[in-house]
Amino acid sequence: MSQSENLQTKLSELKAQALLKMSEAASSPALYNIKVEFLGKNGLLTEIMKEMGKLSKEEKPLFGKLVNEVKTALESKYDETELVLKKSELDLKMAAEELDLTLPGYPSGRGSEHPVGKVIHNIAQIMGRLGYSLRQGPLIEKDYYNFEALNIPADHPARDMQDTFFIDKTHVLRTHTSPIQIHSLESETPPLKIIGVGSVFRCDSDISHLPQFHQIEGMYVDRKVSMSDLKGTIGFFVREFFGPGLKTRFRPSFFPFTEPSAEIDCTCPICKGKGQSNNIGCSLCKSSGWIEIGGCGLINPKVFAHANVEYPKWQGFAFGFGIERMAIIKYGIEDIRLFPENDVRFLRQFES
Numbered sequence: 001m002s003q004s005e006n007l008q009t010k011l012s013e014l015k016a017q018a019l020l021k022m023s024e025a026a027s028s029p030a031l032y033n034i035k036v037e038f039l040g041k042n043g044l045l046t047e048i049m050k051e052m053g054k055l056s057k058e059e060k061p062l063f064g065k066l067v068n069e070v071k072t073a074l075e076s077k078y079d080e081t082e083l084v085l086k087k088s089e090l091d092l093k094m095a096a097e098e099l100d101l102t103l104p105g106y107p108s109g110r111g112s113e114h115p116v117g118k119v120i121h122n123i124a125q126i127m128g129r130l131g132y133s134l135r136q137g138p139l140i141e142k143d144y145y146n147f148e149a150l151n152i153p154a155d156h157p158a159r160d161m162q163d164t165f166f167i168d169k170t171h172v173l174r175t176h177t178s179p180i181q182i183h184s185l186e187s188e189t190p191p192l193k194i195i196g197v198g199s200v201f202r203c204d205s206d207i208s209h210l211p212q213f214h215q216i217e218g219m220y221v222d223r224k225v226s227m228s229d230l231k232g233t234i235g236f237f238v239r240e241f242f243g244p245g246l247k248t249r250f251r252p253s254f255f256p257f258t259e260p261s262a263e264i265d266c267t268c269p270i271c272k273g274k275g276q277s278n279n280i281g282c283s284l285c286k287s288s289g290w291i292e293i294g295g296c297g298l299i300n301p302k303v304f305a306h307a308n309v310e311y312p313k314w315q316g317f318a319f320g321f322g323i324e325r326m327a328i329i330k331y332g333i334e335d336i337r338l339f340p341e342n343d344v345r346f347l348r349q350f351e352s
C-alpha cells in the first residue's frame with residue numbers, strides 16, 4: 001500500500017469511528033469531549049495531518065481536500081447531535097423543575113407607622129379640625145430665618161439655649177420649626193392658621209435628648225388674637241391628644257419671638273395629676289402631677305416687622321411641641337433613643 005493509500009485508509013477509519021462515537025454520545029459534555037478527541041488542536045485528525053509531509057507534491061493538495069471534507073462532515077455531525085442532546089437535556093430539566101403556581105408565597109411582615117409619624121399625623125388631624133393646615137420648610141436654614149427674623153440677633157444669649165450645628169457662617173441646621181413661621185408670614189397673607197412640622201437639630205445627645213428630633217409648631221394670625229385664644233386652643237388640643245379631663249396651665253417664660261411667653265404644662269396623663277400611681281411616685285412627672293409639653297406665646301411685634309406684616313392690624317399666637325416628647329408622654333416610653341433605632345420589637349408595639 002502506498003503512503004497515500006495508507007493515510008486515506010486511516011482518515012476514513014477515523015471518520016467512521018468519530019461518527020459512531022458521536023451518535024452514541026450520552027450527553028452534550030460527552031459529545032464535546034469526543035469533538036476534542038478528534039478535532040481538537042492535539043486531536044487525532046491533527047495527528048494524521050502531521051504525516052502529510054511524507055506525501056509527494058501532487059498528492060498533498062488532494063489529501064488536504066479529503067481532510068477538510070472529513071473535518072466539515074464531523075463538525076456538522078457534531079452540531080446536529082448537540083442540538084438533539086441539548087433539547088432533550090432541557091426537556092428533562094424543565095420536567096424536573098416544574099413550577100407549582102398554587103404553592104403559597106412567603107409571608108412578608110406588614111410594616112406599621114413609626115410612632116413619630118403617628119404623633120405628627122394625630123396632631124395634624126386634631127389641628128386640622130380647627131382649620132390649621134400643614135407647612136414644611138428647609139432643614140438647612142439661613143441664620144436669618146432660624147434666628148434674626150425671630151428676634152434672636154447675633155450675640156443674643158438665647159442663641160446659647162439652642163446648641164446649633166453650623167453649616168457655614170450664614171447657614172445652620174434649623175434648631176427649631178419656628179423659621180417656618182417666617183416663611184409663612186413672608187409668602188402668605190393673613191388670616192393664617194398653620195402647622196409647621198419636621199426635623200430639627202441640636203448638638204445634644206443623652207437619654208432625653210437626640211441630635212435630630214421633630215417639632216410641631218402652630219401659628220394663628222388674625223385681626224384680634226389674645227392669650228385666651230391661645231389657652232383655649234392648647235386646652236382643646238391637649239384633651240383631644242392625651243385624653244379627656246386633662247387640665248393645662250401656663251407658666252410665664254421667655255422666648256425672643258413671643259411676648260408674653262409661657263411654658264405649657266398639662267395634667268400628667270400617666271398618674272392623672274395625682275403624683276403617684278399604684279401607691280408609688282409617678283416617674284414621668286416626678287410626682288408633681290404636671291408635665292411640661294411645650295412653649296407658646298403671642299407673636300412678638302418685632303417678628304411681624306421682620307416679615308413686613310402690619311401690627312397691630314394683625315396679631316397672633318404661636319406654640320411649639322417636641323414630637324418625641326409628646327410620644328414619650330402619650331405612650332410612656334423611657335428612652336428617647338428608641339425612636340431612631342428602629343428596632344422592630346419596639347416599633348411593633350405601635351401597630352394598630
Ligand code: PHE
Nearest residue numbers: 176178255295296318319320
Ligand atoms: N421654638 C421654640 C423651641 O424650640 C418653641 C416655641 C415655638 C415657643 C413657638 C414659642 C412659640 O423651644
